[in-house]
Amino acid sequence: MANVMLEVRELTTKYITRFRENVYAVDHVSLKVEEGKSLGIAGESGCGKSTLALSLMGYYFPPLHYTSGEIIIDGRNISGMKPDDIRKSVLGTEIAYIPQAAMNALNPTQKVINFIEDVIQAHDPYKTKAEIYDLARSFFETLGLPAEVLQKYPVELSGGMKQRTVIAISVILFPKVLIADEPSSALDVTSQKMVIKMLRDLMENGYIKSMIFITHELPLLYNVTDDIMVMYAGQIVEKGAAKQAVFDPLHPYAKGLMGSIIVPESGLRDVKLTAIPGVPPNLKNPPSGCRFAERCKYVRPECRATSIPLYELEDGRAYRCILSEKDLRKAYQNG
Amino acid sequence: MADVKDLVFKAVGLTKVFGFGRRKTVAVDHIDLELFKGEVISIVGESGSGKTTLAKMLLGLINPTEGDIYFMGEKRDISTHKKKQEYWKNIQAIFQDPFSSYNIFNKIDDVLLDCIHMRGGRKLPRAEKVKLMSEACSFVNLKFEELTNKYPFELSGGQMQRLMIARIFLLKPKILLADEPTSMIDACSRATILDMLMRLRNETGMTVIFITHDIGLAYYVSDKVYIMEHGKFVEFGSADEVILNPKEPYTQRLINDVPKIYEEWDLTTV
Numbered sequence: 001m002a003n004v005m006l007e008v009r010e011l012t013t014k015y016i017t018r019f020r021e022n023v024y025a026v027d028h029v030s031l032k033v034e035e036g037k038s039l040g041i042a043g044e045s046g047c048g049k050s051t052l053a054l055s056l057m058g059y060y061f062p063p064l065h066y067t068s069g070e071i072i073i074d075g076r077n078i079s080g081m082k083p084d085d086i087r088k089s090v091l092g093t094e095i096a097y098i099p100q101a102a103m104n105a106l107n108p109t110q111k112v113i114n115f116i117e118d119v120i121q122a123h124d125p126y127k128t129k130a131e132i133y134d135l136a137r138s139f140f141e142t143l144g145l146p147a148e149v150l151q152k153y154p155v156e157l158s159g160g161m162k163q164r165t166v167i168a169i170s171v172i173l174f175p176k177v178l179i180a181d182e183p184s185s186a187l188d189v190t191s192q193k194m195v196i197k198m199l200r201d202l203m204e205n206g207y208i209k210s211m212i213f214i215t216h217e218l219p220l221l222y223n224v225t226d227d228i229m230v231m232y233a234g235q236i237v238e239k240g241a242a243k244q245a246v247f248d249p250l251h252p253y254a255k256g257l258m259g260s261i262i263v264p265e266s267g268l269r270d271v272k273l274t275a276i277p278g279v280p281p282n283l284k285n286p287p288s289g290c291r292f293a294e295r296c297k298y299v300r301p302e303c304r305a306t307s308i309p310l311y312e313l314e315d316g317r318a319y320r321c322i323l324s325e326k327d328l329r330k331a332y333q334n335g
Numbered sequence: 336m337a338d339v340k341d342l343v344f345k346a347v348g349l350t351k352v353f354g355f356g357r358r359k360t361v362a363v364d365h366i367d368l369e370l371f372k373g374e375v376i377s378i379v380g381e382s383g384s385g386k387t388t389l390a391k392m393l394l395g396l397i398n399p400t401e402g403d404i405y406f407m408g409e410k411r412d413i414s415t416h417k418k419k420q421e422y423w424k425n426i427q428a429i430f431q432d433p434f435s436s437y438n439i440f441n442k443i444d445d446v447l448l449d450c451i452h453m454r455g456g457r458k459l460p461r462a463e464k465v466k467l468m469s470e471a472c473s474f475v476n477l478k479f480e481e482l483t484n485k486y487p488f489e490l491s492g493g494q495m496q497r498l499m500i501a502r503i504f505l506l507k508p509k510i511l512l513a514d515e516p517t518s519m520i521d522a523c524s525r526a527t528i529l530d531m532l533m534r535l536r537n538e539t540g541m542t543v544i545f546i547t548h549d550i551g552l553a554y555y556v557s558d559k560v561y562i563m564e565h566g567k568f569v570e571f572g573s574a575d576e577v578i579l580n581p582k583e584p585y586t587q588r589l590i591n592d593v594p595k596i597y598e599e600w601d602l603t604t605v
Contacts, residue, residue, distance in 0.1 A: 045521045188381045188548060189592040196594075197602045216521045219551075219594040246596060260526040262551035263595045264578045269555060275526035277476070279491070 003035040003074070005210040006056070006177045011069030011079075013055040016062070023283045025051040027234040028069070033177065038203065038211040040225030040242065042218060042257065046280050048234040049214045050100070053181045056212070057095050059086045074176050074209075092119060096175040096208070100182045103162035106154035113150040115169050123173060136172065142205065143168055143198055160191025164198055171208055178208045182215050196224055218261050222246045227316075230254045233280050233291040236310060240317035250319040250328055253292045290322065298323065298331050342408065343509055343542050344370040344393075349402035351388050351566075362388040364566035365402070370510065370542045375533075377545040377553035377574075380563035381589070386546045389563075390514050393544070394428055395419060407509075424453060427508040431515035433495035437487035443498065444483055447471060450505035471501040475531055493524040500531050507539050514546045529556060550593050554578040562586045 008031045015023040025048045033039045043049050051064065058078040060066050071079045073094045078086065091097070099105070106115065116136045120127055137147045149157065149165055157165060163183060171178060180199065184192040202208045213225050221228055221242070228245035230238040230253065238245060238254040249255045259274030278295040281287055287294070289304035296303070303322050312318045313325070321328065351363040362385045370376065380386045391397045393404070395413045404411040406425070413419045430436050437446060447468045451457075456464065469479035475497040487495060496516065503511055513532065517525040533556065536543050547553055553560050554574050561571040562585065570583045581587045594600050 044523050189550075189589065190381070193592045193602065200602060216523075217594075218522065219596050222596050223594045223600045257523060260523050261596065262522075262525070262549070262555050263597075264550045264554045264590055264593055265595055265597050266575075266579050267597075268551070269574070273526040273529065273555070275530060276523050277527075279493075 002037075003209075004032055004072075005035050005074055006031075006033040006212075007070075007072040008032070008056065009070040009072070011052075011055060011071060012067040013051065013060070014065055014067050015051075016065055017284075021284050024067070024286070025234050025283060026055050027286075029231075029234075029236055031229060031236075031239075033210045033212065035209050036203065037227065038213055038225040040221040040228045041212065041214045041231060042216060042221055042228060042245075043231035044216065044257075044280060047231045048283075049216075049231055050181055051234075052231065053097065053179045053212065053214055056177075056179060057086070057097055058090060059083055092170075092173045092175060093123060094175055095177045095179065096170040096173075097179045098167055098170055098181060098183050100185065102166040102170075102183065103154075103159060103186070106162065106166065108153060108155055111151055111153055112157075112165055112169070116150070116172060119169060119172060139172060140168060143201060158191075160187050160194055163187060163191070163195055167195070167198060167202075171202060174207050176209045178202070178211045180211065180213050183213075184220070185215065185217070192220070196220070199224070218246065218258065219263050230257060233286060234283055235291060235320060236318070237292065237320045238318070239310075240315075244317060250317070250325060251292075251321050252296050252298055252328070254319075255332060290320075298328075341372040342369060343372050343406070344368070345405040346393070347403045347405070349389070349392060349404070350400050351385075351392060351397070352400045362566055363392065363399075366566070366568060368561075370544070372509075372542060373536070373540045374559065375536060375543045375545070375557045376559040376561065377547060377557040378561045378563055379547060379550055379553045379589070381548060384563045385566040386548075386563055387514060388566075390428070390512055390544075390546050393510075394426060394512060395422055424506070425508050426510040426512065427503055427506055428512040428514060429496070429499045429503070429516045431518055433492050433499060433519065434488070436499060437495070439486065439488060441487075442483075443485050443487060443490075444468070446487070446498070446502065447505060450502050453506060467505065471504045472498075474504050474535075475501045476527075477501065493520050493528075496520060496524075496528055497531065500528070500535065504535060508541060510542045510544065511536075512544045512546070515548070516545070517552065518547070518549070525552075532556075550578065550590055562589065 008029060010028045010030055011026060012024060012028055013026045015025055017023060029052060041049050054064060056071060058071050058081060070077055078090055113133060113136060117129060117132050120132050136150055140147055145164060145168060154162060184195045203211060215221055225242055228242045229236055232253050238249055238251040246258055249258050256274055256276040276295055281291055289306060290308050293299050293303045308320050308322055310318050310320045346366060346368040349363055349366045353360045353362055378386055392399050413422050451464055451467055472479040477494060477497055517528050545553060545557060557574050560574045560577040561568045564585050570577055570586045578590060581590055591604060
């Protein structure tokens with residue numbers, strides 16, 4: 001049994017709108033990431049993927065508020081900690097977070113080395129600039145980034161290079177968990193591949209112990225992560241190994257999602273893409289029963305009656321549907 | 336090979352040069368393009384390959400530095416505003432960003448009414464116009480009753496993009512130019528949009544040009560694929576030929592870099 005790097009138990013967080021309405025964007029989410037593993041989170045826009053990523057850091061600022069649940073990083077519970085303590089002892093060293101538009105976050109008036117000095121000196125004020133430069137230089141070289149980048153301003157770098165630089169800066173303290181929220185969605189395919197290669201190198205060399213990867217691009221998720229979790233309306237609806245989740249999904253929503261994959265491979269043109277009609281429910285007043293019932297092809301009257309628990313199967317898979325595994329497979333076979 | 340009669344659009348030696356002297360940039364470099372009736376083609380290229388410049392020239396938004404464009408067998412003439420308006424009845428576009436495609440001061444009714452007026456329906460009775468508009472909205476799974484008296488920004492991105500298709504449904508142009516129509520919406524809604532566009536193509540027999548960097552999408556929708564690099568077509572042909580069996584090293588690299596699910600994604604060749 002490998003070390004569990006990140007464990008989340010029944011985490012619930014909410015947004016409080018200016019009309020004092022509670023929007024539960026992450027609703028009783030539990031997950032576990034072991035050392036050396038990566039977890040992918042898929043789902044439509046507005047399903048709570050990015051909110052989950054923010055919540056996992058344990059660092060909340062309005063309108064996002066913590067409600068209940070536990071976040072345990074390598075045996076240490078961070079869920080009740082004060083924001084200041086989180087910043088001092090969790091962010092950067094335990095958890096690193098790469099937001100969606102990370103490469104635009106670089107201050108254009110600072111050189112890349114200055115960001116690194118900032119990060120390192122915030123945690124170790126006695127390190128000299130020369131030491132930091134040597135450390136950064138050797139770290140960049142192991143990642144395949146040219147050392148000249150350190151002396152450049154962000155505007156001098158290309159988009160892909162900027163993104164890789166941001167990732168390198170964010171992991172320079174060797175965090176235990178890296179949360180990457182759509183790190184490659186603004187890049188073209190070649191730069192995307194470079195970013196993914198770098199993330200994989202980081203994992204293999206042990207600079208980061210585990211990774212959570214968020215994207216709505218399923219082929220990418222399939223290639224990057226070991227496990228995939230599908231979110232819908234703030235809840236987990238499907239969890240399983242990447243191969244199972246992509247080729248043999250159980251939940252009807254996951255099934256619909258996997259039916260919309262477009263890859264340039266032979267056989268694609270014969271496949272009819274399946275689209276899921278409708279939009280996700282408004283989370284201000286979510287439906288009482290299954291949240292996917294409105295859009296589900298296989299909906300039954302009892303789906304709308306009670307909320308549906310996440311059924312765990314023996315091989316680590318889980319799905320949130322009232323139908324049994326056998327019934328679901330039968331339904332998919334009949335189309 | 337399609338009949339010459341079906342030739343809708345032809346471009347010969349199309350070139351666009353920005354700047355001059357040392358700062359000269361050749362964005363589009365002597366491109367030849369032939370479009371037949373009812374055909375779906377894709378122009379695929381990375382950022383900076385000149386896709387959008389080419390699109391703008393086809394639409395008549397910018398003038399080519401060199402080269403000729405023939406439309407319906409005749410040389411395209413857009414020298415005056417009136418002629419331009421006439422030309423735009425036949426060629427329409429869907430852009431990447433649905434949020435900036437609309438005039439924010441116009442209500443949705445006006446957006447659709449404009450299209451009816453452009454097709455010469457200005458004198459139609461009000462009831463007839465409403466019927467046409469609701470027909471267009473139901474084609475794209477929107478409810479016209481819910482949209483009246485709303486402004487475009489009250490819709491979601493996917494709804495806006497669908498409204499864009501409703502416009503095309505009313506206008507029935509001969510050529511539709513779709514410039515990255517699905518890059519701003521997520522993977523699930525993408526299938527819906529593509530499905531609607533293909534249905535519209537089958538109904539009206541228009542020619543569709545997809546401009547995209549998504550090779551999977553290009554392969555899925557189009558009959559012909561053109562791969563563009565530095566303002567030139569490096570490879571073109573039928574979709575199966577180009578995507579499954581690429582000849583040029585550039586195309587091979589491009590296709591290699593896309594994550595796949597059935598084949599191994601080779602990360603060593605970066």
